[in-house]
Amino acid sequence: MGKLDYTGISEIVAAVTGERQLDDRVGAAEVVKLDRREFLKLTGVMGGGLMLAFAAPRAFAQNGTFQPNGYIRIDQSGILLYAKNPEIGQGVKTSLPMIVAEELDAAWNDVEVVQSPINQSVYGAQFAGGSMSIPMNYQPLRQAGATARTMMVQAAAKRWGVDSASLTTQDSHVIQTATGNKLSYMDLAGEAAQLDVPNENDVTLKDPKDFRLLGNRITGVDNESLVRGEALFGTDTILPGMKYAVYHKCPAIGGTVKSANIEEIKKMPGVVDAFALDGKGSAMELLPGVAIVADSTWEAINAKRALRVEWDETDASKDSWTDASNEAERLRHEDGRRVANFGDFDAAFASSKSQVSSFYQYHFVSHAPMEPQNCTASFKDGALELWAPTQTPGSAIGMAARVCGIQPNRVALHQLRCGGGFGRRLYNDFVCEASAIAQHVDGPVKLQWTREDDLAYDLFRAGGFHQMDGSVDSQGKISGWRNRFITFEVGGTPVSSMNRGVYPGGLLQNVRAEQVGLQWSHRCAAWRAPNANVFAFVVGSFVHELAHAAGRDHLEVLLETFGEPRPMGGGMHTGRAANVIRLAAQKAGWGRDLPQGRGLGVAFYYSHQGHIAEVAEVSVGEVEGTTKNRRGDSVDRRKVTVHKVTVASDVGPIINLSGAENQVEGSVVDALSTMMDLSVTFENGRIQQNNFDSYKMLRMPSTPEVATHFVEPGENRPTGLGEPVFPPLAPAVCNAIFAACGRRVKTMPISEEGFYIA
Amino acid sequence: MNLRVNGVTHDLGGIDPQTPLLWVLRDHLNLVGTKYGCGISQCGACTVLLDGEAMKSCLYPVSAVGSAEVTTIEGLAGRNGELNSLQKAWVELDVAQCGYCQSGQIMAAEALLRSNPNPSDSDIDEAMESNLCRCGTYIRIKNAVKVAAKRNSVDEIGG
Numbered sequence: 001m002g003k004l005d006y007t008g009i010s011e012i013v014a015a016v017t018g019e020r021q022l023d024d025r026v027g028a029a030e031v032v033k034l035d036r037r038e039f040l041k042l043t044g045v046m047g048g049g050l051m052l053a054f055a056a057p058r059a060f061a062q063n064g065t066f067q068p069n070g071y072i073r074i075d076q077s078g079i080l081l082y083a084k085n086p087e088i089g090q091g092v093k094t095s096l097p098m099i100v101a102e103e104l105d106a107a108w109n110d111v112e113v114v115q116s117p118i119n120q121s122v123y124g125a126q127f128a129g130g131s132m133s134i135p136m137n138y139q140p141l142r143q144a145g146a147t148a149r150t151m152m153v154q155a156a157a158k159r160w161g162v163d164s165a166s167l168t169t170q171d172s173h174v175i176q177t178a179t180g181n182k183l184s185y186m187d188l189a190g191e192a193a194q195l196d197v198p199n200e201n202d203v204t205l206k207d208p209k210d211f212r213l214l215g216n217r218i219t220g221v222d223n224e225s226l227v228r229g230e231a232l233f234g235t236d237t238i239l240p241g242m243k244y245a246v247y248h249k250c251p252a253i254g255g256t257v258k259s260a261n262i263e264e265i266k267k268m269p270g271v272v273d274a275f276a277l278d279g280k281g282s283a284m285e286l287l288p289g290v291a292i293v294a295d296s297t298w299e300a301i302n303a304k305r306a307l308r309v310e311w312d313e314t315d316a317s318k319d320s321w322t323d324a325s326n327e328a329e330r331l332r333h334e335d336g337r338r339v340a341n342f343g344d345f346d347a348a349f350a351s352s353k354s355q356v357s358s359f360y361q362y363h364f365v366s367h368a369p370m371e372p373q374n375c376t377a378s379f380k381d382g383a384l385e386l387w388a389p390t391q392t393p394g395s396a397i398g399m400a401a402r403v404c405g406i407q408p409n410r411v412a413l414h415q416l417r418c419g420g421g422f423g424r425r426l427y428n429d430f431v432c433e434a435s436a437i438a439q440h441v442d443g444p445v446k447l448q449w450t451r452e453d454d455l456a457y458d459l460f461r462a463g464g465f466h467q468m469d470g471s472v473d474s475q476g477k478i479s480g481w482r483n484r485f486i487t488f489e490v491g492g493t494p495v496s497s498m499n500r501g502v503y504p505g506g507l508l509q510n511v512r513a514e515q516v517g518l519q520w521s522h523r524c525a526a527w528r529a530p531n532a533n534v535f536a537f538v539v540g541s542f543v544h545e546l547a548h549a550a551g552r553d554h555l556e557v558l559l560e561t562f563g564e565p566r567p568m569g570g571g572m573h574t575g576r577a578a579n580v581i582r583l584a585a586q587k588a589g590w591g592r593d594l595p596q597g598r599g600l601g602v603a604f605y606y607s608h609q610g611h612i613a614e615v616a617e618v619s620v621g622e623v624e625g626t627t628k629n630r631r632g633d634s635v636d637r638r639k640v641t642v643h644k645v646t647v648a649s650d651v652g653p654i655i656n657l658s659g660a661e662n663q664v665e666g667s668v669v670d671a672l673s674t675m676m677d678l679s680v681t682f683e684n685g686r687i688q689q690n691n692f693d694s695y696k697m698l699r700m701p702s703t704p705e706v707a708t709h710f711v712e713p714g715e716n717r718p719t720g721l722g723e724p725v726f727p728p729l730a731p732a733v734c735n736a737i738f739a740a741c742g743r744r745v746k747t748m749p750i751s752e753e754g755f756y757i758a
Numbered sequence: 759m760n761l762r763v764n765g766v767t768h769d770l771g772g773i774d775p776q777t778p779l780l781w782v783l784r785d786h787l788n789l790v791g792t793k794y795g796c797g798i799s800q801c802g803a804c805t806v807l808l809d810g811e812a813m814k815s816c817l818y819p820v821s822a823v824g825s826a827e828v829t830t831i832e833g834l835a836g837r838n839g840e841l842n843s844l845q846k847a848w849v850e851l852d853v854a855q856c857g858y859c860q861s862g863q864i865m866a867a868e869a870l871l872r873s874n875p876n877p878s879d880s881d882i883d884e885a886m887e888s889n890l891c892r893c894g895t896y897i898r899i900k901n902a903v904k905v906a907a908k909r910n911s912v913d914e915i916g917g
Contacts, residue, residue: 087856088856089854089856089857090855091855219849220852220854220857222854222857223848223854226860227831227844227845227849227861227864228791228832228834228835228841228845229789229792229830229831229832229861231790232857233793233858235790235793235794236790238790269774296777296786297781297784297785298774298777298778298781299774301797369856370793370801370803370856370858370891370892371793371856371858372794417857419793419858419859420856420858420892420893421856422892448794451796451797451798658852659852662852662855662895662898665894665895665897665898666855666893666894667894668894669891669896669897670892670893673894691797691800692798692800692801692890697890697892698894699886699889699890699896700882700886700887700896700899700900701887703896703900705897
């Protein structure tokens with residue numbers, strides 16, 4: 001098969017990074033636009049702005065059903081709202097319809113929510129990524145709700161023979177202000193359906209101060225189904241006559257099937273068929289492997305255990321974390337390619353009062369969503385039907401069509417709830433596999449990845465290395481900053497990118513960023529808050545190191561770097577940054593006396609249009625002897641307890657307060673879990689972790705208290721909250737560890753330096 | 759082979775007795791509320807009750823169940839469909855994010871409250887430690903267990 005083609009791997013990363021903070025002041029807005037367009041192109045869908053365009057001249061009058069657009073359907077039995085984007089745990093199946101209901105003036109109790117069909121001509125881009133669901137859909141969904149509300153008022157005015165201006169709406173009713181007479185939307189649906197859909201300009205949106213629903217705590221629309229154990233997720237799909245499949249790929253990516261004991265496997269209990277697939281050369285679609293189709297999942301998994309494949313590893317991965325670490329150790333002393341340059345770092349560094357040099361690094365990690373990848377597919381008469389838990393259904397359709405050699409219009413996709421996303425399901429390799437297998441199976445087939453498959457064939461958050469050099473001048477101010485970034489390149493493309501916007505680019509005078517790439521074969525891609533999730537650890541720790549070198553308070557130095565309140569590129573505003581930093585510090589009691597071994601640490605990061613500051617309160621125990629880390633080095637063993645994390649967020653106005661608080665708490669726990677002990681290492685092209693016994697996520701007893709604060713939004717628009725709270729947690733905790741015990745942590749996971757959580 | 763699940767006896771015919779209970783529930787009985795997460799008893803997504811005690815079903819051979827009563831997430835609500843106190847607390851406190859682990863979490867909590875109706879914080883930590891939540895909803899899970907326990911005790915006193 002030869003070398004793998006990684007086309008498609010970098011575009012999604014670029015599109016969902018949201019790493020535009022402090023970017024070039026002129027170019028930043030343009031960059032965001034470009035990325036978004038790129039993303040739309042990539043997901044195979046057309047741009048927005050056509051929310052209502054599909055509607056027939058009349059509002060789809062059929063059996064008295066009022067359906068003015070793709071989001072709203074009202075008839076005598078009730079109000080149905082369609083949630084357009086994939087639900088992956090970020091809460092959009094609840095929050096997006098809330099926006100419609102607000103402008104529609106529907107009583108939330110009258111509303112039923114269902115997942116919308118996947119249809120680009122009606123809904124535009126449908127995806128879950130980059131914390132973009134809220135910012136991209138806020139205005140269009142308000143417009144959709146307000147349009148329907150306007151039509152309800154017109155229908156009532158017509159029935160009563162009064163002027164529309166004399167009417168108002170509330171709780172799914174049109175109300176005659178003078179008399180208090182009411183008509184319900186359900187009652188008016190048939191008449192509203194006869195009306196022309198008004199032009200956008202003839203529809204008035206609410207003043208946000210009149211919002212009744214947005215900003216409240218609303219519980220998830222699927223909560224009751226979830227606690228009853230009803231079928232919701234991709235893997236819960238059951239179809240008549242359905243078969244169950246597993247797919248086994250070479251543990252070293254790029255390996256191909258030389259031979260396998262397929263005839264033996266076919267004779268195993270419950271096995272219906274077994275066959276090798278060649279793959280099509282793309283690392284992002286169908287990779288070579290052996291498929292086993294059986295009467296049940298267990299029989300398929302059981303047969304997979306008996307499968308013996310001889311792989312041709314000529315072109316397979318030889319990835320080695322040890323080799324990469326050694327190479328990075330060498331490269332950190334050499335100049336890299338300059339990716340950003342402000343002022344004159346060399347001169348500033350040479351003439352400074354004191355200098356700090358530190359080498360930071362972080363390991364690879366896996367997405368590891370609780371629901372392993374899966375997809376159900378049925379191929380019949382040249383058409384493909386899919387039941388998929390994906391973050392990018394539009395992209396999945398195009399890829400599946402390519403793999404099956406059919407046109408995309410011969411593919412239908414049912415969007416199912418995702419048992420976690422975190423970026424993993426932006427990529428649709430599992431959909432491609434299910435589609436290819438379905439071409440060999442009579443009737444529907446459900447492909448189930450095992451947990452081992454899910455870890456081994458993740459698209460990892462790449463590890464990385466940063467040689468940091470900085471200086472402070474005689475006034476104790478940061479005078480120079482160099483960030484030499486050693487990352488990985490997959491298929492010739494860097495999997496992570498440093499740019500002018502990464503802190504403190506654009507804020508301080510003499511800043512240089514350099515980048516070097518190590519060649520890598522395993523796929524690396526977007527992982528919750530891409531780039532920010534690791535850069536924040538490095539820059540948020542290093543600014544504290546420089547403050548310490550200057551003998552100054554970290555909070556004071558951090559605030560000083562943001563200077564006067566002013567807009568920077570990409571939506572970043574230094575005033576909003578300083579505001580959340582001050583709020584978090586004040587709420588956490590910055591500066592108060594703490595007992596020996598206890599400390600506070602602060603960090604700020606801007607990503608995904610969110611300004612977030614966090615303060616961690618941490619205790620560090622005495623050294624309890626030594627322990628061996630993953631490299632085999634002997635390190636001091638010390639206990640860390642994270643008592644409390646105070647989070648101050650500015651993401652504009654909050655849509656659903658309950659969902660927002662949940663995202664904040666979850667992001668803190670996820671980030672703590674990841675920084676403590678999560679690591680994927682590679683040798684001989686294979687990952688060395690198999691399952692949750694060797695990839696150890698945080699459990700309940702280690703969970704800190706989380707205090708959540710949202711700033712008053714002012715005039716700012718709402719932005720997403722699935723990602724931006726993640727990045728500042730690691731530097732806040734590491735800065736607190738330093739405050740508690742004087743030890744600077746430079747490796748994630750911090751278990752590499754002997755710390756364990758309790 | 760027979761299997762009693764949520765008060766109903768099922769004839770499993772000539773099923774392989776080594777089949778883990780998890781896959782019998784999901785693939786043979788279409789009870790998909792119990793989830794597959796790891797297959798090695800590490801994540802707790804597959805937690806069910808066996809005669810009232812928490813059991814990870816992904817490694818447990820169906821033949822080992824014998825005459826024990828299996829309770830799954832689908833069997834928690836009352837006969838009239840009314841949610842039990844844990845389910846109600848989970849809905850009201852809006853615990854779930856992705857929700858995939860939550861049936862296992864609820865079943866582990868159910869086993870805890872059956873044996874210890876008024877658990878302390880550390881009792882809850884200990885009982886729930888075997889259940890992973892990748893979304894990090896532990897804070898709400900813990901609160902929901904406390905709310906349910908409190909409500910149960912009030913109901914009992916109230917009679």
